[in-house]
Structures are given as structure tokens and as C-alpha cells.
Amino acid sequence: MNAVEQSTDQLVSVRDLVKHFPITRGIIFQRKVGAVKAVDGISFQIRRGETLGIVGETGCGKTTTARLITRLLEATSGEISFEGQDITHTARRPLKAVRREVQMIFQDPYSSLNPRKTIGSIIGEPFAIHGLLPDRTERKREVQRLMETVGLNPEHYNRYPHEFSGGQRQRIGVARAIALQPKLLIADEPVSALDVSIQAQVLNLLRDLQRRFGLTVVLIAHDLSVVRHMCDRVAVMYLGKIVEIGSSDDLYGFPRHPYTGALLAAVPQPDPSRHGEERRVLGGDVPSPANPPSACRFHTRCPKAQEICSVTEPVLSDTEGGTSVACHFPLSREELSEIGVRSSA
Amino acid sequence: MSAAEALLRVEDLHVEFPSEDGVVHAVDGITYQVHAGRTLGIVGESGSGKTVSSLTTLGLTRRQGARISGRILFEGKDLLTLPEEGLRAIRGNDIAMIFQDPLSSLHPFYKVGRQLMEAVRAHRDVSKAQARERAIELLGLVGMPDPPRRVDQYPHEFSGGMRQRVMIAMALANEPKLLIADEPTTALDVTVQAQILGLMERLQRELGMAIVIITHDLGVVAEMADDIAVMYAGRIVETASAARVFAAPEHPYTWGLLRSIPRLDRPRDEDLVPIPGTPPSLINPPSGCHFHPRCPYAEPEHSRIDPALEPIPEYPSHHVACLLDGARRRELWAQLRDGGTPDEALAAVGPPEGSS
Numbered sequence: 001m002n003a004v005e006q007s008t009d010q011l012v013s014v015r016d017l018v019k020h021f022p023i024t025r026g027i028i029f030q031r032k033v034g035a036v037k038a039v040d041g042i043s044f045q046i047r048r049g050e051t052l053g054i055v056g057e058t059g060c061g062k063t064t065t066a067r068l069i070t071r072l073l074e075a076t077s078g079e080i081s082f083e084g085q086d087i088t089h090t091a092r093r094p095l096k097a098v099r100r101e102v103q104m105i106f107q108d109p110y111s112s113l114n115p116r117k118t119i120g121s122i123i124g125e126p127f128a129i130h131g132l133l134p135d136r137t138e139r140k141r142e143v144q145r146l147m148e149t150v151g152l153n154p155e156h157y158n159r160y161p162h163e164f165s166g167g168q169r170q171r172i173g174v175a176r177a178i179a180l181q182p183k184l185l186i187a188d189e190p191v192s193a194l195d196v197s198i199q200a201q202v203l204n205l206l207r208d209l210q211r212r213f214g215l216t217v218v219l220i221a222h223d224l225s226v227v228r229h230m231c232d233r234v235a236v237m238y239l240g241k242i243v244e245i246g247s248s249d250d251l252y253g254f255p256r257h258p259y260t261g262a263l264l265a266a267v268p269q270p271d272p273s274r275h276g277e278e279r280r281v282l283g284g285d286v287p288s289p290a291n292p293p294s295a296c297r298f299h300t301r302c303p304k305a306q307e308i309c310s311v312t313e314p315v316l317s318d319t320e321g322g323t324s325v326a327c328h329f330p331l332s333r334e335e336l337s338e339i340g341v342r343s344s345a
Numbered sequence: 346m347s348a349a350e351a352l353l354r355v356e357d358l359h360v361e362f363p364s365e366d367g368v369v370h371a372v373d374g375i376t377y378q379v380h381a382g383r384t385l386g387i388v389g390e391s392g393s394g395k396t397v398s399s400l401t402t403l404g405l406t407r408r409q410g411a412r413i414s415g416r417i418l419f420e421g422k423d424l425l426t427l428p429e430e431g432l433r434a435i436r437g438n439d440i441a442m443i444f445q446d447p448l449s450s451l452h453p454f455y456k457v458g459r460q461l462m463e464a465v466r467a468h469r470d471v472s473k474a475q476a477r478e479r480a481i482e483l484l485g486l487v488g489m490p491d492p493p494r495r496v497d498q499y500p501h502e503f504s505g506g507m508r509q510r511v512m513i514a515m516a517l518a519n520e521p522k523l524l525i526a527d528e529p530t531t532a533l534d535v536t537v538q539a540q541i542l543g544l545m546e547r548l549q550r551e552l553g554m555a556i557v558i559i560t561h562d563l564g565v566v567a568e569m570a571d572d573i574a575v576m577y578a579g580r581i582v583e584t585a586s587a588a589r590v591f592a593a594p595e596h597p598y599t600w601g602l603l604r605s606i607p608r609l610d611r612p613r614d615e616d617l618v619p620i621p622g623t624p625p626s627l628i629n630p631p632s633g634c635h636f637h638p639r640c641p642y643a644e645p646e647h648s649r650i651d652p653a654l655e656p657i658p659e660y661p662s663h664h665v666a667c668l669l670d671g672a673r674r675r676e677l678w679a680q681l682r683d684g685g686t687p688d689e690a691l692a693a694v695g696p697p698e699g700s701s
Contacts, residue, residue: 003513004384017447025700057535057536057537058505060535073467085360099649165623167623168623169371186551194562195390195391195403195624196390196561196605196606197390197560197600197601197602197606197619197620197624198623199606199619200605200617200618200619201619201621203607203617204616204617204619222534223374224535224609225606225607225608225609227543228607228613229607229613229617229683230607234551248612250615252609262536263535263536264609266535266536266538266539267535267564267609268538268565268567268568269539269564269565269567269568269608269609269610270564270567270606270608271567271591271610272567272568272570272590272591272592273588274567274568274587275567275568275569275570275571279369279539279542279543279546281536281540281543282536282538282539282540283540285504285506285507285660286504286534318411334586
């Protein structure tokens with residue numbers, strides 16, 4: 001892909017994005033004693049029409065990344081551009097136009113809907129905020145059309161959130177998010193609070209909408225099987241850094257970063273033939289993002305770590321496997337089968 | 346294995362809770378058994394009764410005004426008729442339980458050592474010093490680094506995985522014969538989940554205890570369980586060895602679960618097949634087969650006839666509660682296994698015999 005093509009192809013471009021949350025001591029005279037380095041210098045692009053997955057464990061910075069892109073959080077440094085326009089520090093008012101194009105679906109369908117509002121007014125709220133469809137009957141018609149699109153009964157327009165099940169509530173959240181026909185939809189763990197049989201309904205809905213409206217989607221999830229199923233490209237995060245990024249086929253077929261390998265090996269497979277097999281377990285816990293390990297942040301848990309890993313930070317670079325990986329000693333195919341990852345390409 | 350050898354045998358257990366809206370039939374006549382040293386996986390979605398059935402085993406639903414009937418035989422003793430003191434001697438001693446959320450299961454004000462010592466001293470007449478020794482030993486057993494230091498820390502000083510290790514240490518304090526683990530890894534990250542599952546397997550090998558693992562995650566049961574019971578709306582709809590459940594499932598609900606999860610070992614573009622509808626109300630469960638409103642293969646009379654959990658003639662240890670004809674079920678599953686949707690499977694297999 002040449003440079004010109006790439007720039008028109010990109011919806012969002014993130015460069016060296018950093019978000020540090022200060023840790024303070026004292027009540028009146030607050031002193032900064034440290035910082036939680038939630039996101040610590042990440043760069044990536046979101047291409048128009050693709051579904052990008054961001055995976056990682058608790059505290060890796062995936063939700064913070066989403067909140068930075070939607071400008072729910074202010075970046076410490078770095079740059080976010082949306083359709084070529086730098087939105088990193090855009091003021092509130094001009095930001096409203098951008099917000100119309102970027103919508104979010106949240107994890108918990110219980111706390112993300114106002115219990116005192118009817119479904120109709122929840123889904124119609126984006127129109128109210130942006131002063132669209134002022135005519136009441138017109139707005140109602142549009143909301144009911146949206147309800148139908150996401151598989152809700154339009155007759156339930158006047159019901160309240162508590163009258164709906166978790167899966168239906170998530171559909172309400174989806175209807176609200178697509179109301180303004182956004183260019184970018186960010187879904188933060190959209191199915192992890194749902195039952196297994198309902199998860200598939202919501203995943204299929206998202207995939208269907210993505211195809212129908214050519215939406216660009218960022219899917220944040222900890223479930224690697226869900227991300228593989230839904231996403232064209234995947235970024236793996238660890239302690240505020242992207243450690244590996246590439247197409248789903250490459251990343252799941254031949255993961256190069258030892259952390260990606262460990263994550264894939266740890267996913268329990270619905271295949272009882274693995275019962276009783278020796279488990280290759282990644283030891284230890286994720287270190288604190290307030291005091292991350294030096295250089296490569298994974299070196300404290302990495303089975304392949306050598307001296308250089310704690311001295312020089314590896315940069316994200318292309319490999320012949322296809323993904324870009326930030327590692328001094330990327331995994332080979334032999335090592336991959338040793339840790340118990342079955343190639344799924 | 347004969348039924349007499351079972352460590353735990355639950356027979357026709359019913360648990361009902363009266364509520365403002367009516368009686369909630371949380372557990373609606375379930376029968377299962379667990380043998381020493383084996384692992385039973387109970388799979389089901391929220392509201393399927395999997396947690397209530399195991400809480401009842403420990404007598405933990407007694408105070409909630411539940412109406413309980415049936416029998417729960419542990420080493421031949423019926424736990425349901427046992428008085429509270431008798432139950433207390435078993436609970437935390439012969440049968441121990443770990444829960445989903447380790448933070449809310451630990452008291453935030455007390456050091457973990459003190460909480461572990463309490464578990465030890467509740468059943469053993471030992472000095473505080475001896476109990477402390479045991480607490481340190483237990484933390485070591487569950488792979489906690491530096492137990493002599495950690496024993497004097499508070500729960501908030503531990504990570505999620507480490508807290509779950511503390512809970513497991515507490516459960517193991519008196520070397521139980523049966524460990525009931527209710528969604529033990531649901532709140533944990535995948536790499537930590539793998540650590541905890543590995544730990545449970547190791548402890549089972551070393552201590553020879555039986556495990557009942559309750560989960561909604563088919564991956565977890567596949568890797569942990571010897572036998573599986575699938576629950577739906579308060580009933581067991583299918584039970585068999587883990588290998589059978591995954592290779593030759595018989596119940597349409599089990600098929601639905603297997604086809605609705607994305608899997609790393611299937612083609613990436615394969616469509617998920619969700620189970621239509623939502624789980625039923627336990628106050629007014631559907632008539633006949635509880636699954637019939639969501640079952641793509643249901644026939645008209647299935648809304649009237651209540652299926653019993655019966656062995657499959659060719660495979661007596663595999664039980665299923667389904668009204669579909671056995672041969673028809675196998676043909677349908679053959680279609681679904683090869684990637685067909687329920688509609689395609691129905692079209693390929695054709696209408697049931699007897700219909701015109």
C-alpha cells in the first residue's frame with residue numbers, strides 16, 4: 001500500500017498517545033507522587049470500514065484508549081486525528097461535530113441506560129442533543145425504525161429499561177449508538193456481561209450492522225475467540241503498550257509476541273481431548289502500571305527474556321509472519337506449538 | 346461405577362423460593378452424582394439453577410425460606426434432614442466451596458492469615474500458633490509467593506488471582522473430600538484463569554478430592570470436567586462424560602450452546618448460530634419441555650409432554666431429556682456439526698415421522 005492510498009484509507013490515526021493518571025498525596029496541598037501509566041505511547045491507525053480489535057488483560061489500557069479516542073478523557077500527550085483533523089485538544093463546542101461521528105457501546109447494559117427514561121427517549125436522545133428531527137412524530141418514526149433494525153419490537157417504545165433482559169438492553173445501546181449513522185463505533189466489551197446464548201445474538205447483530213452500513217468498528221474485548229470472530233485486525237496491549245498488531249489471520253495463525261502466544265495458550269478450548277494435558281501457564285501477575293518494568297514491560301513474565309529485554313525497549317516492527325511485533329526474540333513456529341498454541345489460520 | 350460408591354448423590358432435588366410475584370422454581374427435580382476424585386462440570390446460563398443447587402448442598406438456602414424436597418446424600422448421610430450442627434461439622438470440613446468473586450468472599454477488615462486460621466480452628470482443636478503454621482502452609486500449597494509475609498496482609502493488598510488463591514487455601518484448610526467451585530475463574534483474566542485451573546487440577550491430584558465446577562464457560566468445563574451436566578431452567582437436560590457431550594451431544598440446547606460460541610479451532614468466517622429468544626421465567630416456566638419455545642426442532646406435542654432425563658439405549662451413561670426421536674436427533678446433530686444452520690439441518694433431515 002502506498003502512502004497516498006493509506007492516508008485516504010484511514011479514519012483515525014493515533015500517534016504516540018500517552019495517558020498518565022496522577023497519583024497524589026495530601027488533601028490541601030496535593031503533591032504528585034507518581035502516575036499510573038495507563039496508556040504509554042501507542043500508535044496505530046483505524047482504516048475505514050474495518051473492525052479493529054483491541055485485546056489485553058485488566059489494566060492494559062484498552063478502555064483508556066477507547067476513552068481517549070472518543071475524547072471522554074484528555075490525552076497527556078500524543079496526537080489523535082479523525083479524518084485527517086487533529087482532535088486531540090479540540091474545544092468542547094467544535095468537538096460536538098466529531099462526537100456525532102464517533103459513538104460508543106458500553107459493557108454493562110444495566111448501568112449505561114437511564115432507568116427513569118423510556119426506551120424511546122433513550123434512543124431518541126442523540127437526535128435531541130444534536131437538534132435533529134425536531135418533529136415529534138418524525139423522531140418517533142425514526143426511533144422505531146432503529147428499534148426494528150436492532151431486533152427490538154417497535155411497540156415497546158414507551159417501556160422502561162428494567163422491562164428488558166440484558167441482551168435486549170444491549171440492543172437498545174446499539175440502537176442509540178447507530179442513531180446518528182456514525183462513522184466510527186467503539187464497542188467496549190459489548191458482550192462480556194451477557195449469557196452465552198445471548199452473546200451470539202449481539203455479536204451477529206454487530207457484524208450484520210457493520211456490513212450493512214459499512215461501519216468502522218473498534219471492538220475492545222478480553223475474549224480472544226470473540227475478537228478473532230469479529231475483527232479484521234487485532235492489536236494486543238500489555239501495560240499501556242501495543243505489543244503486537246496485525247491482521248486476524250496472521251495474528252491468530254502465527255502470533256509472534258510471547259505474550260500473544262501465552263494469551264492464546266491460556267484460552268480454554270471447548271475440546272475435551274485437551275483434558276489432562278500439561279498446562280503451560282504464564283507465571284505471575286500483571287505488574288502495576290504505576291511502576292511498570294523497565295524496557296520491555298513483559299520481560300518479568302516472559303519465558304524468553306534475556307538481559308537486553310530489561311535494558312532496551314523493543315519497537316513495533318514488521319515480521320515475516322505478517323504482524324508487527326515489539327519483541328527482541330519473537331516466537332518461532334516450533335516454540336508456538338511447544339507452548340500449546342494450535343495454529344488456527 | 347455403582348451409585349452406592351458415589352461421594353455425593355443428589356436425588357430429585359427441588360428448591361422453590363416464594364416471592365411477591367409467585368413461586369420461583371429455581372431447581373426443578375435434578376439428580377446427579379459425584380464420585381471421589383472426579384470432577385463434575387455443571388454448565389448453564391444465569392437462572393438455570395446451577396448455583397442454587399450447590400448452595401442447597403451446603404444448606405445455604407435454608408434460611409432464605411426455600412421449600413426444599415428430595416435427597417442430598419453425602420457419604421450416605423442425607424444433608425437435607427441433618428440438623429444445623431451436623432451440617433456445620435461437614436461444611437468447610439468435608440465439603441468446601443469457593444465463589445466467583447474472591448473480594449466479596451473475604452472480610453476486608455481482617456488479615457488473610459486470621460481468616461485462614463478461623464477456617465482451621467472451626468473444625469480442629471489446635472492452638473493459634475499451630476493454626477498460623479497451617480495457614481502459612483496452605484498459602485504455600487496454593488502457590489502464593491512468600492507465605493510468611495503474605496499471611497499478615499489484608500485482602501486489598503492482593504490481586505484478583507491471589508485472592509482466589511487465598512479462597513482456595515481456605516477451602517482446603519481441612520482437606521475436604523468435595524470442593525464446590527462456583528464460577529471460580531469468571532472474574533479473572535485468561536492467564537490468571539489458566540493458573541487457577543492448573544492449581545485446582547494439581548490439588549485434586551495431590552489430595553484426591555472430588556470437584557463440582559459450576560460455570561457458563563464451555564472451554565473451562567471441557568478442560569476440567571470428567572462428567573458434565575447441562576442445566577436449563579432448573580433442570581438437567583443432558584448429562585454424560587465430557588468427551589460424549591462435546592463429540593455427540595444429544596440435546597438441542599447443548600447444540601445451541603456449542604454453536605453459539607466463537608471458537609479458535611473453527612474457521613474464522615463461520616457464522617455463529619445464536620439460540621433464539623431469552624431464558625424462560627422460573628415463576629411460570631413453559632409447559633411441557635421447558636426448552637420448546639426456543640427449540641428450532643420442537644414438535645407441537647412437545648409443549649404438552651414433559652420429557653424425563655433418560656439414558657440413551659446405545660449409551661447408558663449418557664442421559665438426555667428430549668422428546669425428539671433418537672435417530673432423528675443424531676441426523677440433526679450430524680448436519681449441525683458440519684456447519685449447517687438449524688434450518689438447513691431441518692431441511693436435510695426432513696419432517697418427523699408421523700407428520701404429513
